[in-house]
Amino acid sequence: MDEKPLYEGSFTVVGGNFDNAGEVSTNIKSILKKIGLSKDVVRKAALVAYESEINIVSYARKGMIRLRVVPDCIMIEAIDEGQGIPDIEQAMQPGFSTANQKIREMGFGAGMGLCNIRSFSDIFQISSEIGKGTHLKMIIKANNNVIQ
Amino acid sequence: MDLESVVKALNLKVRSGEDKLKAEIRGGYVGDLLSDVMANSKEGDIWITRQVHQNIVAVASLKEHAGIILVHGSEPAKDTLEKAIKGGVPIMVSDLPGFEVTGRIYALLSKRTD
Numbered sequence: 001m002d003e004k005p006l007y008e009g010s011f012t013v014v015g016g017n018f019d020n021a022g023e024v025s026t027n028i029k030s031i032l033k034k035i036g037l038s039k040d041v042v043r044k045a046a047l048v049a050y051e052s053e054i055n056i057v058s059y060a061r062k063g064m065i066r067l068r069v070v071p072d073c074i075m076i077e078a079i080d081e082g083q084g085i086p087d088i089e090q091a092m093q094p095g096f097s098t099a100n101q102k103i104r105e106m107g108f109g110a111g112m113g114l115c116n117i118r119s120f121s122d123i124f125q126i127s128s129e130i131g132k133g134t135h136l137k138m139i140i141k142a143n144n145n146v147i148q
Numbered sequence: 149m150d151l152e153s154v155v156k157a158l159n160l161k162v163r164s165g166e167d168k169l170k171a172e173i174r175g176g177y178v179g180d181l182l183s184d185v186m187a188n189s190k191e192g193d194i195w196i197t198r199q200v201h202q203n204i205v206a207v208a209s210l211k212e213h214a215g216i217i218l219v220h221g222s223e224p225a226k227d228t229l230e231k232a233i234k235g236g237v238p239i240m241v242s243d244l245p246g247f248e249v250t251g252r253i254y255a256l257l258s259k260r261t262d
Binding site: 021 | 184209
């Protein structure tokens with residue numbers, strides 16, 4: 001993991017701002033495409049970034065998404081300042097959601113986000129502290145698909 | 149089959165992305181839950197939905213959908229349309245309900261591959 005990254009950067013996500021939701025993930029996707037990663041890997045990473053971004057917008061005051069790309073994997077971290085998750089096991093259950101009506105009306109908050117993030121990542125870690133925030137760490141293997 | 153053929157066959161009204169109608173449709177996906185669409189739709193799909201808010205543009209563009217069809221007389225919200233025009237995402241509307249739009253497009257696409 002100490003090899004020189006192909007890309008390293010972080011992106012700020014504002015909580016509650018649905019107007020620009022998806023912009024960070026769109027940006028991340030185009031960065032990954034430019035690096036020349038395989039379509040499948042870019043597709044997985046874009047989904048992981050999008051769901052992480054929507055979670056911050058939906059539930060946190062603010063947060064950031066960190067992206068680090070090395071030749072054999074993509075690391076995405078979503079770190080937010082928010083209320084935190086009281087019961088992670090419950091939050092990971094498909095269909096469980098604490099989303100309010102406004103969020104649900106837009107087609108978010110179906111209790112699928114975290115499950116999708118986990119299933120599209122090769123390594124998934126979640127930690128949360130009540131009243132402080134949540135930290136997600138995902139790794140997607142690139143399987144030496146980088147076109148140099 | 150390209151988007152233009154579907155627009156003609158179903159008499160869809162094109163609200164944005166008029167210059168992208170030559171795009172090839174590879175399949176379709178129906179859904180109003182954005183996480184479901186993000187996880188299960190594919191590149192080149194035509195996305196059939198009733199969601200009209202601006203976040204549909206980000207989803208369609210991230211998934212590289214051929215376009216979005218809003219059904220049952222739904223119209224894109226003003227900011228949705230602005231984003232779709234800016235991002236070059238075709239949004240089309242139909243007065244028909246989702247079931248009918250989906251059935252007709254499914255039939256058109258199957259005819260082509262049979």
